[in-house]
Amino acid sequence: MKQGEVIGGFTLGPVVHRGGMAVLREVTHPDIPGPLLMKSPLLAEGEDPAAIVSFEMEQMILPRLSGPHVPRCHGFGHEPTPWLVMERIDGGSLLPLLKRLPRAPEEVAAIAASAADALDSLHRQGVVHLDVKPSNILRRGGEGAVVMIDFGLSRAALLPDLMEEEFRLPYGTAPYMAPEQVMGVRGDPASDLFALGVLMYFFVTGRRPFGDPQRLVELKRRLWWDPPPPRAIEPDCPPWLQEVILRCLEPDPGKRPPSAAQLAFELRNPGTIQLTRRAEKLKRDKWTARLQRRFNPDFQPQLRRKAAALPQRDAPIVVIAIDLEDGNPRMAGALRDTLARLLSMRPDARVACVNVLRTNVLRPDTTLDAEGRNKHVQRLMELRHWSAPLGLPEHRLTHHVLEAVSAGGAILDYARQNLVDHIILGAKAGGLTQRVLGSVPAEVARDAPCSVTLVRLREF
Structure with a gap:
């Protein structure tokens, strides 16, 4: 993000503050009187993924708030990087x-x-x-x-x-x-x-x-x-x-x-x-x-x-685990169809789209890809594109990139910690490695604390 660049109709100005988890920039918009600020999470190498998740929380919460005790929200988005525009309060902090x-x-x-x-x-x-x-x-x-x-x-x-x-x-x-x-x-x-x-x-x-x-x-x-x-x-x-x-x-x-x-x-x-x-x-x-x-x-x-x-939860939570590296459009469609059928029976359910970003055991991990983009944010954007056809409102659809050594272990931990009711994930074609070492779907189906649906593509 550079000064003069236009994002969501807002023209970026200079950086006014760089905090521990986010950056604030002056911005302008032809139809919105200023002063305005754009907030975006820190995405440099080595940044804590909590900065991205907490920014997503603010993107959900601030636009729903009103009154003189909060800054007015003027827009938010996720591409080319997560951003949130709000009024700039003229008084200082304590x-x-x-x-x-x-x-x-x-x-x-x-x-x-x-x-x-x-x-x-x-x-x-x-x-x-x-x-x-x-x-x-x-x-x-x-x-x-x-x-x-x-x-x-x-x-x-x-x-x-x-x-x-x-x-x-x-x-x-x-x-x-x-x-x-x-x-x-x-x-x-x-x-x-x-x-x-x-x-x-x-x-x-x-x-x-x-x-x-x-x-x-x-x-x-x-x-x-x-x-x-x-x-x-x-x-x-x-x-x-x-x-x-x-x-x-x-x-x-x-x-x-x-x-x-x-x-x-x-x-x-x-x-x-x-x-x-x-x-x-x-x-x-x-x-x-x-x-x-x-x-x-x-x-x-x-x-x-x-x-x-804590508020009591009556609606079930459905986790759908997406393998973004698979790239098979047939599997993507089959997973969406399976989820849609389940939601037709439980229209009150909340959906958590989950992907696991594998981390290394013996060598240091990098948070940026070969093009200098934050891996966590890229995965989040891909999950959002995958889930867009579902047409679910924001309060019923969340996206999670879990960073862990074991994909199966990460999905199981998420399910146990959040009292998940149902997990949907795609089954892999059985190769020699999977027959000997086992697979993520098999591990999840064996150890999950809830119902599991494995989606398998029919061979033609």
Whole structure:
């Protein structure tokens, strides 16, 4: 992508920001008043495939959001590379405020109340942000409505969760991740309130409550290891604000504020806050209390909330495994026909089109092909072309490129982790190698936790 190039009717301008997972460019369009930004995932050699998957999540979520607390989406596409165009918010983010910490308690409360308004708007639209932090909170005109950006890690109740389906490790910004999010529970609005509590603590004291952990074992410590009370670090923090902050930082989501709207109200009306022992704490809990929480099997708030946090699934999931290297149009047609017959019986089913990008065991893998294109993105585009004739709406059709050494193992792992109901894949013609070593279809049919349909071409 070069300056002056036209993609989807938008003319590319200069790069304005290059983050850890995506690039932002200025763009213009003759029919859309600016300023506009185009976002695209990083596709250079060695980039994390999670950057592509999270970008797909944002492509699904942002166009469905509305209101003053999100940037307006003006278009998106997948070729020649994935892209998303949105309005450019004229105000800056909260990130520059980190240069002058701590901030006055009244200022922190006002900022957090405005951020809670934005989160309330998202939650009412069925979206949990899951990456609340200063750089993702903007203000229109500097002091206007708060705008939340970057929905690549978000969870939408009515959309498939690609991040959860394809990756086992939790994704987020380590200092701000809620305990249940660390444990793999996505979709609870209380997770955003925890992150906002971390932000308030940081702004009031100048310290992050849980530091900046780099390993999973360090992340899990916040389940039972309480931070020093804000007033122990910054005596000017009023008791009511400490009450609010520590309630947001409760490890059990059920003990946090009941909603973002309620949190915003309390931050604007301190006199309505009922103070508890949290407000007067000046020391952390005793080490014996922390130790008891650490080894108490009942102290698993994230597990108790898991069933309630995630939307219940009634519609079946059908996986169709596509061998993009086969190139046989007859097999492609036979697979589509088989899937169409199944969907005619279950019109509510969701389809996951899956391809496995094999990785090497002994030598380093490259993420780019001979022409310099990202292999993962190329496979995704090929899957989209394959599935286009199905005519399914976006919320019923997802595309997944699984990177693994074993194709059969990757398909089976996906099926087990996501409670798949049916797998469809093409049968291979039996050669000597397959008779001796076995085949991917045979492995899947033998070990799958669900029904499997093998599609075999009739020999003429």
